[in-house]
Amino acid sequence: MGQVTLEINGKSVQASQGITILQAAKSAGVEIPTLCDDGRLEPYGACRMCMVEIEKKGRTRLVASCLYPVEEGLSVQTESAKVTKIRKMLVELLWPAGQQYAKKYGVTRSRFATGMADCSLCGLCVRYCAEVKKSNALYFKGRGIDRKPALVDGPHATCSSCGECFSLCSGGWVVASRA
Amino acid sequence: MPSVRTAADLADLRTETLAAQKAKPVWITVCTGTGCCAYGAEGLADGFESEIDKRGLGRQVGLRRTGCHGFCERGPLVVIEPKGICYLHAQAKDIPTIMDKTVLGDEVVTRLLYLDEETGKRVRTAAEIPFYKHQKRILLENNVLIEATSILDYIGVGGYSALAKALNQMTPDAVIQEVKRANLRGRGGAGFSAGVKWETTRNASGAPKYAIVNGDEGDPGAYMDRSLLEGNPHSVLEGLIIGAYAMGATEGFIYVRQEYPLARKHAQMAIDRAREYGFLGANILGSGFDFDVTIHRGAGAFVSGESSALVNAIEGHVGEPRPKYTHLSEKGLWGKPTCLNNVETWANVPFIVNRGADWFRSMGTANSKGTKIFSLVGKVKNSGLVEVPMGITLRDIIFKIGGGLPAGKKFKGVQTGGPSGGVLPEALLDLPVDFDELDKVGSMMGSGGMIVMDEDTCMVDMARYYVNFLAHESCGKCVPCREGLRQMLTILDRIAGGQGREGDIELLEELSEFMEMASLCALGKSAPNPVRSSIRYFRHEYEAHIREKRCPAGACSALIQYEIDQTKCSHPPCGACARACAVEAIQKIDTGAYWVLQEKCIKCGSCYTACPDKFHAVRKAPVAWPAWQFPSTPVRTEITV
Numbered sequence A: 001m002g003q004v005t006l007e008i009n010g011k012s013v014q015a016s017q018g019i020t021i022l023q024a025a026k027s028a029g030v031e032i033p034t035l036c037d038d039g040r041l042e043p044y045g046a047c048r049m050c051m052v053e054i055e056k057k058g059r060t061r062l063v064a065s066c067l068y069p070v071e072e073g074l075s076v077q078t079e080s081a082k083v084t085k086i087r088k089m090l091v092e093l094l095w096p097a098g099q100q101y102a103k104k105y106g107v108t109r110s111r112f113a114t115g116m117a118d119c120s121l122c123g124l125c126v127r128y129c130a131e132v133k134k135s136n137a138l139y140f141k142g143r144g145i146d147r148k149p150a151l152v153d154g155p156h157a158t159c160s161s162c163g164e165c166f167s168l169c170s171g172g173w174v175v176a177s178r179a
Numbered sequence B: 001m002p003s004v005r006t007a008a009d010l011a012d013l014r015t016e017t018l019a020a021q022k023a024k025p026v027w028i029t030v031c032t033g034t035g036c037c038a039y040g041a042e043g044l045a046d047g048f049e050s051e052i053d054k055r056g057l058g059r060q061v062g063l064r065r066t067g068c069h070g071f072c073e074r075g076p077l078v079v080i081e082p083k084g085i086c087y088l089h090a091q092a093k094d095i096p097t098i099m100d101k102t103v104l105g106d107e108v109v110t111r112l113l114y115l116d117e118e119t120g121k122r123v124r125t126a127a128e129i130p131f132y133k134h135q136k137r138i139l140l141e142n143n144v145l146i147e148a149t150s151i152l153d154y155i156g157v158g159g160y161s162a163l164a165k166a167l168n169q170m171t172p173d174a175v176i177q178e179v180k181r182a183n184l185r186g187r188g189g190a191g192f193s194a195g196v197k198w199e200t201t202r203n204a205s206g207a208p209k210y211a212i213v214n215g216d217e218g219d220p221g222a223y224m225d226r227s228l229l230e231g232n233p234h235s236v237l238e239g240l241i242i243g244a245y246a247m248g249a250t251e252g253f254i255y256v257r258q259e260y261p262l263a264r265k266h267a268q269m270a271i272d273r274a275r276e277y278g279f280l281g282a283n284i285l286g287s288g289f290d291f292d293v294t295i296h297r298g299a300g301a302f303v304s305g306e307s308s309a310l311v312n313a314i315e316g317h318v319g320e321p322r323p324k325y326t327h328l329s330e331k332g333l334w335g336k337p338t339c340l341n342n343v344e345t346w347a348n349v350p351f352i353v354n355r356g357a358d359w360f361r362s363m364g365t366a367n368s369k370g371t372k373i374f375s376l377v378g379k380v381k382n383s384g385l386v387e388v389p390m391g392i393t394l395r396d397i398i399f400k401i402g403g404g405l406p407a408g409k410k411f412k413g414v415q416t417g418g419p420s421g422g423v424l425p426e427a428l429l430d431l432p433v434d435f436d437e438l439d440k441v442g443s444m445m446g447s448g449g450m451i452v453m454d455e456d457t458c459m460v461d462m463a464r465y466y467v468n469f470l471a472h473e474s475c476g477k478c479v480p481c482r483e484g485l486r487q488m489l490t491i492l493d494r495i496a497g498g499q500g501r502e503g504d505i506e507l508l509e510e511l512s513e514f515m516e517m518a519s520l521c522a523l524g525k526s527a528p529n530p531v532r533s534s535i536r537y538f539r540h541e542y543e544a545h546i547r548e549k550r551c552p553a554g555a556c557s558a559l560i561q562y563e564i565d566q567t568k569c570s571h572p573p574c575g576a577c578a579r580a581c582a583v584e585a586i587q588k589i590d591t592g593a594y595w596v597l598q599e600k601c602i603k604c605g606s607c608y609t610a611c612p613d614k615f616h617a618v619r620k621a622p623v624a625w626p627a628w629q630f631p632s633t634p635v636r637t638e639i640t641v
C-alpha cells in the first residue's frame, strides 16, 4: 500500500493509503472523540462524534473521520469551531450518554428533555454480536425515534449468553434490557 | 412470437397497429387510474364493454382503459375520441345516454361536461378545461391515449422508436451527450444532471453495471411516479433501456414501493411484453446490446427511497443509507457501478432521444429544462396531477391550473419538495419553478409534491406534522437526525400546546443548523427544511404561540376553545351542535341557549362542522379570549347542568 501525506491540525502526517482519518490521527497522537467506533468492527458512522472539518482543493467539508479515507494533500481540522459546536450538541442530545466528553466541550447540562436510559444506539452490542460472534442475537427494533437495540426472541433466538456485549455498553443498557 | 428485430420491423408494426385502431371510428377512453377507480371507474368500463357487446358495436367502437389523466378529483373521467369530448363524474347510469348521444350520435351530454365557473359555460374537450389548458403535458399525454398494459398501444403512439433510434443510429456516447446537452436533471430530489451521472457510471471500472428506477415515492400525498408506472410503464422502461445502453449496464431494477401493487403489476407486464417483442433480453433490436430488468418490491419507509438505502434494500439488507463516502456510480449495487434515477427522469429520456436536446431545452429556465409533474393537493379547487413547463410561476400553478382556493379562503403558503422541502409564503408566489430558485428560498423541487395551505393552516402545526413524519420514517441510525428530530418534535409539541418558552425558536434554529451539518444522509440534512422555512416566513406565528399562547390560524387545539356566539345562534336554537357532540359538552343553559362546557369539551370540532352555514354560530376562539370581545357574555355561573 502506498503512503499519502496529509495535514492534521497543521501537522504533516504520513499515512498508508486506505486507512481512515481517525486511524491516521490516532497514530499521529491526535485524539478524536468517538462513541460508535471499535477497531474490531466495521466503521459505522452513526454517533457523528468523530466529525472533522476537511479541506480539499480550497473547499471545506464536514465528514465522519471514522469513515473518510485519507487522501494526499488533505487538510484536517479536528477541533474547528464547527466541529466543537457539533460535539457540544451531541453531548447535550445524548445526555447522559456521552458524558465522558462533557467536560472537554464545556457542557454542564442539557437543554433538552433526553433520556432513553443511557443508550446512544452506538450499536456496539448489535454489531459485535453480528460481526465478531457471528451470532446475530441482537438487532435494532423499530426505526426513527423508536429505534432500540433488542434481543431476538422466540424460535430464532441465538443468544448463547456469552455476555461479551455487556462490557461494550457504556450505559449498562444491555444488562437492563435483558432483565 | 411477434419479435421485433429491426427498426423497420418496428415501423411496420406501428403502421399495422394504427390501421387496426383506425378501423374503429370511435374510441371510448375510461380512466382507470387509482383515483378514478376509487370512484368506480372499473365498473364503469365494464359497463361500457357490455353495452358495446349488447349493441353489437364491437367492430365500430373501441374501449380503452387508461392510466391516470390527472384530474382525479372529478373522476371517473371518460373521453370519447376522436372528438375528444371529456366527461367528468361519469356514472354507470350515464352509459346508455353517452352511447346514444355521443358515441353513435353527434351530441354531447351537457350535464357531464366541465362547467367553467368564471364564464358559466360548459366546455366540450379536456383542452378547454383550465386545469388542463395551462399545463404542458408531454410525459402524461400518452396516459390518456393508451391502454397501460398494451404494448401495441404504446408502439402506436411512437413507443420504442427512441430505443430503435438510439441503438441503430447513435453511439452510447452520443446518447449521453444528447442527454447532457438537454440538461435533464433528476426529478427525484436533488436535481443532479442525469447525463453526467450516466457518464460517470460508463467511465467507472467494474462489471456488470446496473441501472435502477427509483419508484419508492415516499413523499406523502404525491403520486406522480405511481401514475407513470401505472399508466405508461413502457415509457419508463424504454427510458431505462436507452440509459442502460448509454452507460453500458446489463442489468436493471425497477424498485416499486410496497403500497403500489398496480404499478408493480403493470411494470411487470411491461417487462414481460417488452421481452416478448425483443426490446429486452439478448441482442436487442439486432444491436448486440443485452439488457434485462427485474422488479424489486420496496420495503416501506421513506428513508428507503434514499439512493444508498435503496441499493442496500435490493441487496437484501435493511433499507438504511450507507455511511460510506463513495458514489454509487463507482461502487453501488454489489459494489459495482450503478446508476439510479427517478421514474420521471427515465420517462423523459425517450422524448429527448426522439425530439432532440434542442427541443427539450426550448422549455424551461436557464438551468431547469423540460417539464415537471406536480401532485397539486391541499386547499385548491382543482387538485390532481399537473405537468407544467419549468419556469412557470407557483401562482400560475395554484391559481390558473388549480383554480385558486375553495370557499373564498385566503392563501397562506405552499409546501414544495415534500417532507424535506419548505413552505413558501404569498410574497414568493411569483417565483418560477426552477431547481435553483426553489433551493435559494429554502425549499426544493423535490419529487413534485405541492401542498397548498389556506389561512386555517397553522405553520407550527404544519412543521410539527412533517417533523413527526420524518421522526418515524428516518432509519434512526445516526444521532443528529434521530435525536435532533426527537427534540424538534418535543419543542414543536410544546409550542403548539401553549407551553412554548422564550428561546424555543432559537433552539429550533440551532438544531436545524446542527442537523444539516452533522447528519449521515440527506434525510437528516434536509429534515429541518419545514421548520426553518416556516420560521423564516412565519416567525410571527411561532411568537404568537409562545408569547401570547395564541394560534393565529385557530388550528392548535390546546390554544382554542369552541364557543357559541349567542348573537348568531338561531332562536329557538336548532340544537345541531348539541346533537353532534359525542361527550355531551354542549348543554342548554336556563336562558334556553346552548353553551359549551369547556371542562368537558374534547375539541373534536364536531359542533363547528354541525352548525348550519346560515348561522355560523360556533366559532373557534383563543382560550384566553378577552371578555370585551363578546357582544353579550352570559356569565358562566348561570349554567345549569
Ligand SMILES: Cc1cc2nc3c(=O)[nH]c(=O)nc-3n(C[C@H](O)[C@H](O)[C@H](O)COP(=O)(O)O)c2cc1C
Pocket: B185, B186, B187, B188, B189, B190, B191, B192, B194, B214, B215, B216, B217, B218, B219, B302, B303, B304, B305, B306, B307, B308, B340, B341, B342, B343, B345, B346, B447, B521, B522, B523
Ligand atoms: C430520505 C430520502 C428519500 C428519497 N426518496 C426518493 C423517492 O421516493 N424517489 C426518488 O426518485 N428519489 C428519492 N430520493 C432521492 C434519491 O436519493 C436519488 O437522489 C434519486 O432517486 C436519484 O434520481 P434522480 O437523479 O433521477 O432524481 C430520496 C432521497 C432521500 C434523502
Ligand code: FES
Pocket: A033, A034, A035, A036, A037, A044, A045, A046, A047, A048, A049, A050, A051, A064, A065, A066, A067
Ligand atoms: S465514531 Fe465515527 S460516527 Fe461514531
